[in-house]
Amino acid sequence: MIPNSEREETVSGSSDTDRVLRGPRSLIVSFFGTYARDVGGWVGVADLITLMADLDVDGPSVRSAVSRLKRRGLLVSERLGGAAGYRLSEEGRRILAEGDRRIFGHRVARVEDGWVLVVFSVPESERSRRHALRSRLTRSGFGTTAAGVWVAPAHATDQARATLRELDMEGYAELFHADHLGFRDLSEAVARWWDLPALQAMHEGFLTEHEPVLTAWRRRSLRGEEGPRRRRAAFADHLRAVDSWRRSPFLDPGLPPELLPDDWAGGRAARVFSDLHTLLRTPALDHVRSTLTP
Template sequence: MALGDSGTESPNRRPRSLIVSFFGSYGRDIGGWISVADLISVLAELGVDAPATRSAISRLKRRGLLDAERNGRVAGYRLSAEGMRILAEGDLRIFNRQVAHLSEGWVLVIFSFPESERRKRHVLRSQLTWLGFGTTTAGVWIAPAHLSEQARQAVHKLGMDGYVELFHATHLGFSDLAEAVARWWDLPALQEMYETFLEDHEPVLNSWRSHGTITREHEGAAFADHLRAVDAWRRMPFLDPGLPPELLPASWAGRRAARVFFDLHTLLHEPSLAHVRAVTGTGPPHHRPAPA
């Protein structure tokens, strides 16, 4: 359900990010539409004020991810067709987390742009980084083979087919592959990303586990904790391609962070959705299949 936001979220972009995460987590289950007043109300529970929410909505509308739509006299917003498509694609990466096996091999993206097209080179590098690719040399990027189709689609969508070649590869030598992976990816930065997530959200999980049954009076708090966790997590599967575990440090925090996120999501999603339905006055969910 990622909508293309990449990199670390700066404070002035956080309301926009939370709205994206809100629609990804609950918007489709409540029919895809929410009034402006209700969206302001639910984000206020996370400390976002009304002007910041309105400004973030306007930006998402300009990007083509939300459409303004009135329900009678009530102003509101609905996910656009593009927004729905991007959320569906993001669900596959975020909730169907793939971990590579060495036997599957690698996908190589090899490209060359003339100097007059250097802006396209920058755009492609940014897209490959967002897909979780590592860099072997300036024009050769690598990822686990399960990202082959996503890479193909991204290159085609950017209109760069004429500058790029894709290969399926097997490592035959000569470097130690674990050492090479540590050069191709910024593993310390990814480790720090996961450790920060654990510091922020593992205590939350432990607290809810000790709490017992989540009653109606606690659904609002569950909603706030769930949305914060989703908002923090949803970029991580795009920055980390799911490298083979045997190539990662023994202290790799990604595995534990994934367990914490999925356990927290399983525990809090339903009471959170119940709270959103109560605020918005919406009925039972449309039966959208749960991610595997």
């Protein structure tokens, strides 16, 4: 079982969440984002504890996690038929809808589409706001070309504009659409603007954990296995995959493949996630529906 003393780490399942615990809290956020909206939005506490037990999360950890998510404004408590439960808040729905666009609609850029530049200058008296902007841009997949100059593939333009508006930073920044005209080779420049080894390690970690799971499920599907045990296992593996993957499309902006190292693991990791999602989503949701109290 995962103890109540969870390990804290930055997670970017949404550009709005600053600190989310990888563990019970992260799994519950992923659960509500992946399934809750398909089952009416409300989930009873007792049923949530039963479902999280399939991932070896104990009851006290679940209660502690949902209490903290309520305090963060992502969940709201509600009683239905005398049973205690939770549903996503309006803010939670907005955040997870944004996550859906990034997680399930991840785009790969083309060099000919160009780049978006965010150029900003924030006075030292407001350095906390400057730090918040830098953090949000990092968690939205932007790289750094110079102090106060951040870059991403052009398809991130709307995200950049939304970030500046949400942080009320339009007065400190300008947006540009740009092409790279020199002087370094563009692939060399990209390697300076982004921490490619860190992104590669993230993708390789996902593959190490989830590629064998995909292989096992393909073999299992060939044997035609069905039944409650299969659906329960599909739920556990699917939710773990979503929870592990949901940071990646935010931190990795989908750089043009020709600018990346030959052994780049990002494309393979994206295919593994897509295949796992396609294979396990339906039986996982069936398990959730069969577990919920009518």
